[in-house]
Amino acid sequence: MTVRPVRPDVVVVGAGFSGMYMLHRLRREGFAVRTFEVASDVGGTWYWNRYPGARCDIESMDYSYSFDDDLQQEWEWSERYATQPEILRYADHVAKRFDLRRHIEFDTKVLSIVLDEDAGHWMVTTDRAGEVSAQFVVTAVGCLSTTKQPEVPGLDRFGGHTYHTGRWPHEGVDFSGQRVGVIGTGSSGIQSIPIIAQQAQHLTVFQRTPNFSMPARNAQLEREFVDQRKARYGKHRELARRSRVGVVNEVTEDLTLESSPDERERRYRRGWEKGTLFGLSSTFSDLLMDKAANDTVAEFVRDRIRDAIDDPDVADKLAPRSHAFGTKRPCLDTDYYATYNRDDVSLVDLHETPIVEITEHGIRTSDAEHELDAIVLATGFDAMTGPLIALGIRGRNGEPLADHWAAGPRTYLGLGVNGFPNLFTITGPGSPSVLSNMMVSIEQHVEWIADALAHLRDKDMSSMEVQPDAESAWANHVNEVADLTLLPTANSWYMGANVPGKPRVFMPYIGGVDLYREICDAVAAKGYEGFELS
Ligand code: FAD
Ligand code: NAP
Numbered sequence: 361m362t363v364r365p366v367r368p369d370v371v372v373v374g375a376g377f378s379g380m381y382m383l384h385r386l387r388r389e390g391f392a393v394r395t396f397e398v399a400s401d402v403g404g405t406w407y408w409n410r411y412p413g414a415r416c417d418i419e420s421m422d423y424s425y426s427f428d429d430d431l432q433q434e435w436e437w438s439e440r441y442a443t444q445p446e447i448l449r450y451a452d453h454v455a456k457r458f459d460l461r462r463h464i465e466f467d468t469k470v471l472s473i474v475l476d477e478d479a480g481h482w483m484v485t486t487d488r489a490g491e492v493s494a495q496f497v498v499t500a501v502g503c504l505s506t507t508k509q510p511e512v513p514g515l516d517r518f519g520g521h522t523y524h525t526g527r528w529p530h531e532g533v534d535f536s537g538q539r540v541g542v543i544g545t546g547s548s549g550i551q552s553i554p555i556i557a558q559q560a561q562h563l564t565v566f567q568r569t570p571n572f573s574m575p576a577r578n579a580q581l582e583r584e585f586v587d588q589r590k591a592r593y594g595k596h597r598e599l600a601r602r603s604r605v606g607v608v609n610e611v612t613e614d615l616t617l618e619s620s621p622d623e624r625e626r627r628y629r630r631g632w633e634k635g636t637l638f639g640l641s642s643t644f645s646d647l648l649m650d651k652a653a654n655d656t657v658a659e660f661v662r663d664r665i666r667d668a669i670d671d672p673d674v675a676d677k678l679a680p681r682s683h684a685f686g687t688k689r690p691c692l693d694t695d696y697y698a699t700y701n702r703d704d705v706s707l708v709d710l711h712e713t714p715i716v717e718i719t720e721h722g723i724r725t726s727d728a729e730h731e732l733d734a735i736v737l738a739t740g741f742d743a744m745t746g747p748l749i750a751l752g753i754r755g756r757n758g759e760p761l762a763d764h765w766a767a768g769p770r771t772y773l774g775l776g777v778n779g780f781p782n783l784f785t786i787t788g789p790g791s792p793s794v795l796s797n798m799m800v801s802i803e804q805h806v807e808w809i810a811d812a813l814a815h816l817r818d819k820d821m822s823s824m825e826v827q828p829d830a831e832s833a834w835a836n837h838v839n840e841v842a843d844l845t846l847l848p849t850a851n852s853w854y855m856g857a858n859v860p861g862k863p864r865v866f867m868p869y870i871g872g873v874d875l876y877r878e879i880c881d882a883v884a885a886k887g888y889e890g891f892e893l894s
Contacts, residue, residue, distance in 0.1 A: 361462065362461075362462060362463070362464070362465055363462050363463055364394060364465070364489070365392040365393075365394060367392075367492075367493060367494070368391075368392045368393055368394040368492065368494045369386075369391040369392045369393065369494060369495055369496060369813075370386055370391050370392070370393045370394075370494055370495070370496040370497070370498060370813070371393075371394050371395075371396065371470075371473075371482065371484045371492060371494040371496070371497050371498070372386070372393060372394070372395040372396075372497075372498045372500055373395075373396055373397075373470045373473075373484075373497070373498070373499050373500060373501055373751065374395075374396075374397060374404060374499065374500035374501045374502060374505075375395055375397035375399070375401075375402045375403075375404065375460075375464045375466075375500070376402070376403060376404015376405055376406075376407075376451075376500065376502050376505075377404060377405075377425070377451070377798070377799065377802055378404070378500035378502065378786040378787060378802045378805070378806065379395055379397065379404070379464075379500035379786075380402055380451070380454060380455065380458075380460055381425065381427065381802065381803065381806045382395075382498050382500050382786060382806045382809065382810070383395050383460055383463055383464065384458045384460060385427075385806050385807065385810040386498075386810055386813070387463065389810055389813070389814050391813065393463055394463070394465065394489075394492060394494070395463055395464040395465065396464075396465050396468045396469070396470050396484070396486055396489065397464055397465065397466050397467075397468065398467070398468065398469040398470075399466065399467075400466050400467050401452075401466060402451045402452065402454075402455045402460065402461070402464065403447075403448045403451040403452075404451075404502055404505065405502060405504065405505065406444050406447040406448045406451060407448065407451075408505070408526055408527055408528070409444060409525060409526050409528060409548070410444055410445075410528035410529070410530065410532070411444075411523075411525040411528045411548060411551070411552045411736070411738075412532075412533075412552050412555035412556060412559075413551035413552045413553075413554060413555040413556075413694070414443065414444035414525075414528075414548070414551055414552070415439075415441045415442060415443045415444060415447075415551065415578070416441050416442055416447060417441065417547065417576070417637050417691070417692040418606075418607060418637065418797045418798075418799070419440055419441060419607070419636070420437035420439065420440065420441060420442040420446075420447075420581075421437055421581075421586070421589055422600060422606075422607050422608075422797055422799070422800075423442075423447075423797060423798075423799050424437070424450065424799060425454065425799065425803065426593075426597040426600075426799070426800075426803060427803055427807075429593070429594060431454065431457060432590070432593055432597075433590055433593070435450060435453065436586070437450075437581055437586075438580060438581060439578055439579065439580055439581060440576075440577075440578050440579050440580075440581055440635075441576055441578045441692070465486075465488070465489055467488060468486050468487065468488040468489050469486060469487045469488075470484060470485070470486050470751055471485045471486060471487055471752060472484075472485045472751070472752035472753075472754070473485075473497055473751055473752065473753045473754070473783070474752075474753075474754045474758075475754060475755050475756060475780070475781070475783075476493070477756060477757075479493070480495070480822065480823065481493045481494060481495050482494055482495070482496070482497045482782065482783065484497065495782060495822065496782045496783070496784070496813060497782065497783045497784070498783075498784045498785075498786060498809060499747075499748060499751065499783070499784070499785045499786065499788075500786045501747035501748060501750075501751065502747055502787070503741075503743055503744045503747070503787055503793055503794050503798075504526075504740075504741040504743055504794070505526075505741065505746075505747045506741055506742040506743075506746035506747045506750055507524050507526040507527055507739075507740075507741055507742075508739050508740050508741050508742050508746075508858065508859060509524070509737065509739065510543055510544075510715075510737060510739045511860060512543075512715045512717060512718055513717045513718070514717040514718035514719060515718050517718060517719060517720050518718050518719070518720065518722075518732075518735060519720045519721065520722075520732055520733045520734050520735065521533075521733070521734045521735075522734070522735045522736075522737065523734065523735070523736050523737065524736075524737045524739070525544075525548040525549075525552060525736065525737065525738045526548070526740075526741060533734070534559065535556055535559040535560045535734060536559050536560075536561075537560075537561050538559075538560050538561055538733040538734050539560065539561055539562045539564070539722075539731060539732050539733050539734075540556055540560040540562070540563050540564070540732065540733065540734045540735075540736060541563075541564045541565075541566060541722065541723050541730060541732045541734070541735045541736070542556065542563065542564070542565050542566065542735075542736040542738055543566045543715075543723075543735065543736070543737055543738065543739055544566075544568075544737065544738030544739045544740065545565065545567045545568075545569070545570060545571055545738070546571060546688075546689075546691070546738060546740055547571075547689065547691045547692075548738040548740070549565070549736075549738035550571065550573050550691040550693045550696045551691075551693065551694075552736065552738060553565060553696060553699055553705075554693070554694060554695045554696055554698075554699045556736065557699045557702055557704065557705050560704070561704065562704045562705075562706070563704065563705045563706075564705075564706050564707075564708060564723075564730050564732070565700075565705070565706070565707050565708065566708045566710055566715065566723060566725075567677070567678075567707060567708065567709055567710060568710040568711065569680070569682060569683070569688075569851075570677065570678050570679060570680040571680060571688060571690070571691050572658070572661050572680050572685050572686070572688075572690045572691070573690065573691035573692070573693045573696050573697070574632060574635070574637075574639070574640060574661070574690060574691070574692055574693070575632075575635055575692070575693060575694070576635050576692040576693060576694055577633070577634075577635025578635070578694055596608060600797065600800055601800055601804070601873070601874075601877065602874045602877075603872075603873065603874055604872035604873065604874055605638055605792075605795065605796045605797060605872070605873065606792075606796035606797030606798075606799070606800030606801060606873045607636075607637075607638065607797050607800075609636075609638050609639075609642050610639075610642050610643070611642070612642070612643070612644060612645055613645050614644050614645060615644060615645060615646050615650075615653070616644040616646055616647060616650065616652075616653030616656055616657075617650070617652060617653055617656075619644070624643075624644075624656055624660075625660070627643040627644070628640060628643060628656075628657060628660040630643070631643045632660075632664065635692070636692075637690060637692055640657060640660075640661070640685075640690075641657070641685070641686045641690075643657070644657075647685070647686065648684075648686050648687070648845050648846055648847065649844060649845055649846065650846075651684060651846060654684040654685055654686070654846060655684075657685050658680070658684060658685040661680075661685060662679040662680070662681075665678050665679050665697055666679070668697035668698055668701075669697055669698075669700055669701060670701045671700075671701075674700050674707055677707055677709045678697065678700065678707070682851075683849070683850035683851070683852070684846045684849060684850065686846075686847075687846050687847045687849060687850035687852060688850050688852040688853075688854075689794070689852070689854075708725060708730070710725070713725040713726045713727045713728070714726055718735070722735075723735065740853060740858055741853065742858075742859050742862070743794070743853040743854070743856075743858070743867070744769070744788075744789045744793070744794070744856075744867045744868070745765060745769050745789055745856070745862075745867065746859070748761060748785060748788070749761060749762045749765070753780065753783070755777070755779040755780035755781075755783070756779040756780070756781075757779075759779055761777065761780065764777060764778075764779060764780075765863075766863070767863050767865070768856070768863035768864070768865030768867075769788075769789035769790065769865065769867055770790075770831055770832070770835040771785065771788050771789055771790035771791075771826075771831065771834065771835070772790070772826040772827075772830045772831045772834045772890055772891070773790060773791060773834060773876075773879070773880055773883065773890075774787065774788040774789055774790035774791025774792075774793065774805075774868075774869060775788060775791065775805065775808065775809070775880075776824075776825070776826040776891065777826055777831065778825065778826040778827065778828045778830075778831045779825075780825075780826075781823050781824065781825035782823055782824060782825070784805075784809045784812075786802060786805045786806060786809070787801055787802060787805060789867040789868065790834060790835065790838050790867070790868075790869055791805065791868065791869050791876065792868060792869050792870070792871070792872065792873045792876050793868050793869075794854070794868050795854075795868045795869075795870055796873045797873075800873055801873060804873070804876075804877055804880070808880050808884065811884060812824060812884065812888060815884075815888070816893065819893070821893050821894060822894070823892075823893070823894045824888065824891050824892070824893050825891060825892045825894075826890065826891055826892075827890055827891065827892050829890075830889075830890030830891070834890075837871075838866070838869050839865070839866065841869065841870050841871050842866035842870050843866075845870055847866060847870060848866045854866055854867055854868060855867070
């Protein structure tokens with residue numbers, strides 16, 4: 361039975377990996393918590409993204425909670441990169457193990473979160489549970505949970521079925537005998553295209569921007585490897601927490617152009633063979649800082665694409681040139697490029713022939729109408745700020761968060777916002793979040809927030825608010841660090857560039873999870889410096 365405290369201390373919004381752990385941690389600290397989740401069950405990303413081929417791109421033994429040693433010892437991942445169903449089973453296991461569902465109200469959407477300054481609490485309005493007031497609100501709504509539709513006219517006119525990868529039907533989709541079109545070649549497109557191609561009668565991929573993708577080299581996990589990892593799991597996790605990206609990875613000070621072409625080739629080959637997201641970008645220290653250095657690794661990947669594809673024209677279209685390697689999130693794939701060697705797969709380059717409209721029968725580009733039975737939208741998300749702005753948050757003087765962020769998100773540490781006291785954002789903009797193994801970033805934020813609330817309670821204080829100077833200084837720092845790299849040069853979702861009209865600001869913090877953790881720990885050690893406690 362769901363437990364619903366009438367006046368909870370904390371409302372948590374979202375029951376993905378962030379919300380689940382936040383609930384557990386707060387309950388353990390003795391807080392009364394209500395958690396609202398619009399989905400019918402736990403899992404967040406892994407509840408919604410059920411498209412064929414969906415799996416993690418951080419190795420499962422790293423992409424999992426580390427906060428409980430019994431949990432990490434007892435859970436058995438079957439593959440190096442687990443599939444979506446397996447990750448969802450894991451979320452279910454965690455929910456049962458810690459008896460979380462009792463405090464989660466599913467099928468309940470938060471419609472607005474409004475500060476009542478006189479009463480000193482937040483009023484949270486939901487579609488099913490009415491209004492709930494709470495002293496604290498923690499948003500655990502994720503960075504990639506608000507789906508983005510393509511900006512093409514006629515989508516509602518299409519006579520066949522349309523599916524967004526981020527809202528995939530639970531019963532699955534059988535594309536056998538169908539002519540299928542996929543729009544989008546980010547990670548979701550790149551994972552689903554090879555599987556859809558195996559099922560469909562014909563698959564047409566509509567590509568606007570080609571992406572850099574590397575082979576995942578996925579495999580069943582071997583007993584010996586698992587046993588060895590589990591024997592020193594705690595140590596391994598600690599190294600991940602103290603790493604730059606939340607996974608234990610090679611670190612080098614070497615500069616790309618100071619190495620000989622042969623040495624570069626040797627290192628790139630080794631990085632490519634690793635089958636990890638960061639294997640290639642970590643071969644030299646300056647690949648994401650120096651365009652000339654980056655050109656060498658980008659050309660290496662383009663060569664691998666040419667190797668994989670029979671038709672040189674198709675290979676040319678798939679080879680990314682408009683952005684530097686690693687400036688959009690690279691992809692890990694299984695047989696992505698080889699899929700284009702199939703007779704029943706064709707590629708439409710939207711730079712040559714843009715989509716004009718979606719018709720009743722399919723997709724019309726500037727030179728042809730492609731008749732289709734189904735359209736898959738792998739068109740991504742209104743990332744990071746999208747789910748937060750959709751919460752209808754209003755802070756001091758009724759200021760909407762959307763207005764506060766009209767020129768782009770401004771936060772202190774990605775954890776809080778000036779004018780929005782006692783509201784905390786797990787993996788908010790201005791924190792490493794999407795640039796890292798998210799599990800590491802989620803756990804760090806949850807623990808920091810739980811400690812902060814316990815600190816307030818212990819000191820008999822009721823309010824914690826970001827000071828304006830701290831917010832400005834952090835926003836400047838986030839921008840300055842980003843500007844040291846090539847990442848702001850790409851039209852990426854990190855920059856908000858995928859959503860028309862969204863301010864172009866580099867949203868995550870690229871200083872590294874290791875440095876970031878030190879900063880957050882130091883802030884807490886200094887009595888929550890940069891926050892006003894009262
Ligand atoms: P989410 O999992 O997004 O959960 C947020 C929850 O909030 C959702 O369940 C949503 O329904 C709920 N919610 C939102 N708004 C409301 C509202 N108004 N009212 C009520 N509920 C609401 N990261 C990695 O590090 N490694 C990976 O391999 C990886 N793979 C990914 C694959 C895909 C397909 C996608 C889309 C993302 C991937 N990510 C990966 C990022 C992933 O989002 C995070 O790893 C992590 O799952 C986020 O957890 P979360 O709980 O913060 O957010
Ligand atoms: P994405 O990276 O934003 O890719 C969206 C794709 O759709 C892009 O190719 C984009 O082209 C295209 N697109 C968008 N609007 C379009 C339009 N109007 N016309 C034509 N094409 C259009 O989204 P995603 O693939 O869902 O991935 C988002 C993030 O989720 C990833 O970067 C990753 O962090 C995470 N993720 C991870 C995995 C994993 O491997 N574990 C899998 C899926 C997602 P442009 O590039 O030209 O805009």
